[in-house]
Each structure stands twice: as C-alpha cells, then as structure tokens.
Amino acid sequence: MCGGTVEAMTELVYNPFGFAHHDDPYVTYKRLRDEAPAYWNPELEFWALSRFEDVMEGFRDTALLSSRGSVALESRRPIGQNAGFHQMIEYDPPEHTVLRKLVSRVFTTRTVAKMEAEIRKIFTVYLDEVIESGRAEVVNDLTSPFPMDVISAVLGVPAADRPALRANSDKVMIREDGVCSIPPEAAEGMFGLVSYFMEDLPKRKAGEGTGLINDLVGFEFEGRVLTDEELLGFCILFIIAGHETTTKMVANVMELLSKHPDQKAAVTADPGLVPGTIEEVLRYHNSTQYMHRTLTRDFEIHGQKMRGGDSVLLLIGAANHDEREYGPTAEEFDIFRRPDRHLGFGYGAHFCLGAALARMEGKVAVEEILRRIPDYEVDHESKVRFHSSNVTGWRSLPVTFSPGQREGSGRTAEN
Numbered sequence: 001m002c003g004g005t006v007e008a009m010t011e012l013v014y015n016p017f018g019f020a021h022h023d024d025p026y027v028t029y030k031r032l033r034d035e036a037p038a039y040w041n042p043e044l045e046f047w048a049l050s051r052f053e054d055v056m057e058g059f060r061d062t063a064l065l066s067s068r069g070s071v072a073l074e075s076r077r078p079i080g081q082n083a084g085f086h087q088m089i090e091y092d093p094p095e096h097t098v099l100r101k102l103v104s105r106v107f108t109t110r111t112v113a114k115m116e117a118e119i120r121k122i123f124t125v126y127l128d129e130v131i132e133s134g135r136a137e138v139v140n141d142l143t144s145p146f147p148m149d150v151i152s153a154v155l156g157v158p159a160a161d162r163p164a165l166r167a168n169s170d171k172v173m174i175r176e177d178g179v180c181s182i183p184p185e186a187a188e189g190m191f192g193l194v195s196y197f198m199e200d201l202p203k204r205k206a207g208e209g210t211g212l213i214n215d216l217v218g219f220e221f222e223g224r225v226l227t228d229e230e231l232l233g234f235c236i237l238f239i240i241a242g243h244e245t246t247t248k249m250v251a252n253v254m255e256l257l258s259k260h261p262d263q264k265a266a267v268t269a270d271p272g273l274v275p276g277t278i279e280e281v282l283r284y285h286n287s288t289q290y291m292h293r294t295l296t297r298d299f300e301i302h303g304q305k306m307r308g309g310d311s312v313l314l315l316i317g318a319a320n321h322d323e324r325e326y327g328p329t330a331e332e333f334d335i336f337r338r339p340d341r342h343l344g345f346g347y348g349a350h351f352c353l354g355a356a357l358a359r360m361e362g363k364v365a366v367e368e369i370l371r372r373i374p375d376y377e378v379d380h381e382s383k384v385r386f387h388s389s390n391v392t393g394w395r396s397l398p399v400t401f402s403p404g405q406r407e408g409s410g411r412t413a414e415n
C-alpha cells in the first residue's frame, strides 16, 4: 500500500536509453498504460503509445504513422530526407508493398521448413564445440554465431566474412546510457557493413557468388532493376534484422526458463511445448521493445494533441503486457499460455518478414539445448545485459551443464 503511494508520487519518466530502465522496463510500461497511455517525453521530444489496441492500430495505420522518418528514434529525420541507402523497412505503402513482394517468397513458412535440417546442422556445430567442456558463454558460443550463419547462407555471404559482419552488426546496436544519439562505435559498425557490401555488390553484378543477394541484383520490377541504394539497404537490413533479434531471443529463452524451473522441466520433458515457449518469450520479453514512427498529420488520442511531424514510439514490450488484452496474468511468464495474438513481430504492412525463420531458428536451438544440455544452469551473478535502445537481451550469459558427447562432423568450409 505504502509502496503504491510512493510510486504514484514518483514522476513518470520513460527514457528507452536509460540503462536502469532496461533492468525492468515493465514497471514503467504498466504506469504508462495506466497513467499516460499517450505519453510525451519533453526532453527527447517523442510520444509513446503503450496499450495493446493503440500500438496495434499504430502499426496498421501507415498513412497516419509513417516509417519514412526512420524506425529508430535516434536516427529520426524529417520525412523525405535521404538516408543514404534505402531500406524497405523505411518505406510506406505502396512503394513498400512492391519491394516486400520481391523478397517475401524467400521467407515463407514453407520455404523455411525446408531449411530446418540445415539450421540444425549449423547449431550442432556450435553446441559440439562446447558440450565436452560442461560450460559455455551462451551468447558468444551459441546464440550469436548461428543466426548469422543462417542469414548468411540465405544471402550467400562466405563463411570467412561472417565474423567481421557479426562484430559490426553488434556494434551498430550499441548505445550510451541515457543518450538518444548514435555513438561513434555504432557509426563505425555501420560504416563497416556499408563498406563490405559496397565492395561486394559490384562483384555480384559481375556474376560472382550465389544466394539472395545475386537474385536481388537480377530482379526486375515495374520495368526497372533495384537501385544501388536499395540493394545496399536490403543487404544491411537482412544482416542486422536476421541476426540481432534472434540472437537475443534464444538467450532470453534460456535465461527465462532457468528462472522458471517447473516450466523448464515441462518443456524439456515434452519438446512439443517448444513453439509455445518461443511465442511466450516473444510476448513476455521480446527482443524488439518498440518501433519509431513519424506522424503525417495532427492527431488526437487519449486527450493529447499530437502534431504532424512528431515522433511516436509504438511500445511492443508494453502492449504485450497489457491486462486489457491478456487479463490479470498478463505480467506472468507462462509457456502454457496460448494468446490469440501478440505484437512481438509487429503488425500489418511491416510485420516481420523473417518471423517464420526466427521461429524455426528458435525452435531448433531450444530443442537442441534442452535435449543435449537439459541441466544447464545460468550463472545469474555474472550475466551481463546488452544495452541498446530497442533491442533487449544479454551481452554475456554464462552457463554450466553436465558434459556431453559431440554429435556432428565439425566445421566445413561453409560453416
């Protein structure tokens, strides 16, 4: 009772860049939903929508909330200003629809199902490398290299080039405590990615290499081929989106299960519960916490007058804990929950293109972990949080387990 009073008297401040906020964003999210469903941060000048229905509608209404002013708060710019390279995630319909059609067939559930055996083989290589030792640093040893290998295999990026791309992609995400801008290290990471693909694309155009990048180089739509800025945009989007969030998601599953031993025992005993576990992690502690949009015109919601050009954050993490959608147990982790919907992959036109791939990668990784190192224990004392603005996860997650046997045939030239 007393605690509640103190909390009610505390000023409600939501700063997605505050490292302290990352430890438990859900306390702030609840206050936002209840006390300020259309919240204005005067210092950083953005609105935040936190209730499930508002966030979903925000994703749906692309005419009102545009992606053209960037989908990240720290790189926002006036709509129409050139971003250097063109990513479809920063287009609105109808231009977005055309680009999306070009690549959507690569990531359908059916296409991804055909990749399951290959994904398992890739994950086995990494698990084999640590299984005899009885200890691992989950992020570096397991959950980070394997999604990079998978997306690289799709794109046709050679194995030798992947560690540097992974390092640069990780750097891109880095943010400083409380600061809404892109630090030099992150800019350096982006420069590394851009330089790599600017050197790589002419070779693809000359017929070298295989994979999705070569397909994109040859695609024609509406009587034209993709521009260099669009090709570059696709490569960078796929590398970052295909790697960062899945890496964080699998480590989040391991950390959350270790804190809920009964649920860990249940899913270990019945691998059929793995897909439901993944869905619950996407809802309960999603690796993407929010997306940024720019208002195209004046708009009023919950009594607040927003102006055309304003920044709006669609808080996925808050919406996914909304009691108005999930009832009184909304704030609990429950792998047996079967919600009709969640916003972990966004909603509408930009719904995550890689959702089927991410679900498959998550399923394979978690199945293999629970089958081969079922007694893993997280060292909660020494785990280290990854601090970004909208990506949530672990920089380091040490675990110990009973040593096991290798099962695969080791690395090949391509993994």
Ligand code: HEM
Binding pocket: 059, 067, 071, 088, 089, 090, 100, 107, 151, 237, 238, 241, 242, 243, 245, 246, 249, 286, 287, 288, 291, 343, 344, 345, 346, 347, 349, 350, 351, 352, 353, 354, 355, 357, 358
């Ligand atoms: C757990 C893993 C993942 C999560 C939580 C996640 C989350 C999201 C979210 C929330 C969006 C919507 C962005 C917006 O509305 O502005 C999105 C879009 C996107 N995601 Fe994912 N993602 C994941 C994995 C992947 C993977 C593996 C790929 C690999 C191809 C991928 C590729 C994309 C692309 C290309 C878009 C942009 C789609 C468009 O603009 O139409 N994502 N993702």
